[in-house]
Amino acid sequence: MKMLIFTEGTVLKPANEDKTHDYVNYQPAGQAAAKVTAWSEQGAEISYLTSRIKFLEIKQIKDVLAKFNFPAADKVHARAGTESYLDIVARSRPDVLVEDDCQSIGEQDVVTPKLNPEWGIHGIVVPEFGGIDHLPDNLEELKEYGKTEKTDEAKEDEV
Numbered sequence: 001m002k003m004l005i006f007t008e009g010t011v012l013k014p015a016n017e018d019k020t021h022d023y024v025n026y027q028p029a030g031q032a033a034a035k036v037t038a039w040s041e042q043g044a045e046i047s048y049l050t051s052r053i054k055f056l057e058i059k060q061i062k063d064v065l066a067k068f069n070f071p072a073a074d075k076v077h078a079r080a081g082t083e084s085y086l087d088i089v090a091r092s093r094p095d096v097l098v099e100d101d102c103q104s105i106g107e108q109d110v111v112t113p114k115l116n117p118e119w120g121i122h123g124i125v126v127p128e129f130g131g132i133d134h135l136p137d138n139l140e141e142l143k144e145y146g147k148t149e150k151t152d153e154a155k156e157d158e159v
Contacts, residue, residue, distance in 0.1 A: 030131030
C-alpha cells in the first residue's frame with residue numbers, strides 16, 4: 001500500500017506557535033513518527049508532501065523528518081512552478097492520503113474533497129496540528145477509516 005502524508009500541520013508542527021516559519025525547529029505532532037513507523041513496518045510505502053517550495057526549506061523539512069526517525073524521510077514531494085497539491089497526489093497515486101484540514105490558511109487547500117473517485121485514493125483529513133495518534137495502527141483498518149456505508153434507505157433515495 002502506498003501512502004502520501006502531508007508534513008507541516010499533519011505530522012509536524014512548530015516548536016512554538018509564534019515561529020510557524022522556523023522549519024528547522026519543527027517537531028512531531030504527538031507520536032506521529034511512531035505511528036508512521038508502525039505503518040511502514042506493516043509494508044506501507046511511505047512518502048510525504050510538503051507545503052514548502054524553496055529548496056532550503058524542503059531540505060529543512062527532510063532533515064526534521066530524519067531527526068525524529070520518520071521512515072522514508074528523504075521521500076518528500078514538493079510543488080514546482082504552477083503545480084497544485086492535487087497535481088502531486090494525482091501523479092503519485094497513493095492508496096491512502098493523510099492531510100490536515102488547513103484551518104490556519106483556509107480549507108481551499110484540502111485535497112481530499114477534490115480527489116477523483118476513479119483514482120481509488122482514500123483521503124483522511126485530520127485537525128491541523130492535532131497529529132495522527134488517533135488513526136488506526138493497523139493498515140487494513142486505516143484503509144477503511146472514516147468511510148461510511150450508505151444505509152439501505154439512502155440507497156433507495158438514489159433510485
